[in-house]
Amino acid sequence: MHETPIGPESVAAAAQRLAPWANRTPVMQSRTLNSLCDGTVAIKCENFQRSGSFKFRGAMNAVLSLSDEARARGVVTHSSGNHGQALALAGKLLGVGVTVVSPRTAPAIKLAAIEGYGARLVLCEPTFASREEHVSREIAHHGLTLVHPFNDWSVIAGQGTAAAELIAEAGPFDVVMCPVGGSGLLAGTSLAARAASPTIRVWGAEPAAADDARRSLEAGVIHTSADPVTIADGLRSTAVGERPFSIFSRIVERIATATEPEIIAATRFVWERMKLVAEPSCAVPIATILSGAAPVKGLRVGVILSGGNVDLSALARLLAESP
C-alpha cells in the first residue's frame, strides 16, 4: 500500500474543522426497504446537508484548509451542479470570493442558486476544452485557487466525514455504500471506513450507462465513459479522478450498477415511501440494493443518500411518465 497525502486520520481532522459549519444530518431506516432487501439499511440523509448535498463537506473543508493569503485571493471551480452551490456557500460563510465556471447550457435554476449564494458566475461553452480554458484564465489573471470537485485531497477528506458520522451513529456495518461520479465521495468513504474498521466492506454504485468507475476498478487503471446519458445528472462525469482513484482502488470491493428504469423506480421509492426529496443520482445505491446488484441479504449496510437538489418540475414530469 503506497502512501497518499491523506489517510484515514485526515477524515477526523476534516470533521473537527467542519463541526461548527456542517449539519450533522439524520440517519433513517425504512421498514419497507429492509423488508424488501432482507437486510438492515441505515441511510445518511445528506439531502438535508447545507447547500442541499454532501458536497458542502468537501468544499468547506477545502476553503477552511487554505492559507489566509489564498483565501484573500479567492477560489475557482467548474461545476454546473452541487459542487458549485457548495463552494459558493462555503465562500459566502467565510468571506472568500468564489468564481464558478459553468456551461451556458446548465439549468437556469442551478445557475441562479450559485449566484444566489453570491458567487461570480462565468459561463463557458459546454465542452471540456472551454471549461478548462476559462478556469486556467481565472487562475492566471486573478491568482485564484482551484477547488476541484473531486480530484482534491481536502475535498476527499471532507466528503469522508459523512460516512464517519454514519458509522459512529448507526454502525457497526458490514458494508458502507455511496454513489460514484468523480469518486471524491467514494474515496472519502473508503478512508472513513478504514478509520473505523479494517474489515468493513466499501461498495460504490453508478449508472450502468456511466460505468467507468466499475471498469476502472476491475482494470486497475482509469477508464472513461464517453458522453454518458443518464437521468443521474450528478454522476455524468466521464472519468474518476486520479487522486480519489489512488485511494478507493485499494479499498473498494465492488461497484454495482443500475439501469435507468431501476434508477427511476428507486427515486420514486425514496420519494413516495421514504418521504425524502432526493436526486436521482442519490437513489442509485438504493436501486442496486432493490435490484440485487448489491447483494445485502442478512447484512448491516450504511448508505450515503447524497443530495436533494432537484428541479421539481422536471423530475415530476419524469415520474409522471414512468409507471
Next chain:
Amino acid sequence: MHETPIGPESVAAAAQRLAPWANRTPVMQSRTLNSLCDGTVAIKCENFQRSGSFKFRGAMNAVLSLSDEARARGVVTHSSGNHGQALALAGKLLGVGVTVVSPRTAPAIKLAAIEGYGARLVLCEPTFASREEHVSREIAHHGLTLVHPFNDWSVIAGQGTAAAELIAEAGPFDVVMCPVGGSGLLAGTSLAARAASPTIRVWGAEPAAADDARRSLEAGVIHTSADPVTIADGLRSTAVGERPFSIFSRIVERIATATEPEIIAATRFVWERMKLVAEPSCAVPIATILSGAAPVKGLRVGVILSGGNVDLSALARLLAESP
C-alpha cells in the same frame, strides 16, 4: 374548566401504549425558514411516521385501547385518506379486522394503499348520507367498533403524543402549531401543551377556504364549511368534532389561515428548501408563518408537519403550473 373524559395525563398514557409501535420521528429546523420569519421553528416530521402521517398515533392508540372482545369483532371507519391507511396498518399489526368505508370517487392510489395493508374496503357514494349509512350497516351487521377519524377520545389522546415528543425533544416553546381539519390533532396538541406548561400557547392553521375552525373558536360554538374547495385535501372536513372542540376551544389562542397560493408556495418551500415530501395540508402552518398570519418573530415555535402521503404526479403537475 369543565371535565372531559381525557386530560393532559391521557397523552402520557397513550405515549406509553404507542412506544413499541410508533416511530419517534425526527425534529428538524430550516435556517432559511428561521431567517425568513425571524423566529426559531422546530418541525416535527410526522411525514416519517408509520403509514405516512400522524394519524397512525391516534388509530393505533384507539385499537390498543379496545377490549379483547371488541378487537375480535373488528373496527370500522370512514375515510378516503390518511386515517384509513393508519387504521388499516394498526389492524394489520394487531391482527384486528379493519373495514374502511370510502367514497368511490377517492383516488385509486389511496384506496390501493388501504387494501395494501389488508383492510376490507367498502365503497359508498360520495355523500355524507351514504357514508353514514354504510358505516351504520357495518356496525349493525358485524358488531364492528367505530374508530372515528377525530371525534374519538382515544384518537385525540394518541394524536397528542406527536406534540409531547416535540416539546420533550426540542422545547421549551412559546407556541406549538398544527394544521386543523377535524381537529383531533389540535385537541391532542392542546392536551400535550398543557401537560408540559400552563403558559405555552397553542395555535392552529387552516385554509382560508375552509376556515370553519377559526369561526368556531371565535364564536364558541361549532360552525361549518359547506363543501370547502382547497388543495389541502386533508383539511376538507366540513366541521370540527364536538369532542376535540370541547378540548381545544378552552386552550387554543388563535387559528391562522392561509390562501391557496400561500399553501402551494409553502408546499414548494418544504419540498425544495427542506427536502421533505409533505402533503399540502401539512404545509398550512408553514404558510401562515411565511405570510405573517401566524406572527412568530422572536418566538420559539414547534410545528407538527403532519404527513407525506401525496400523489406525486398530481402534486408535481400543480407545482409545475405554479410559479
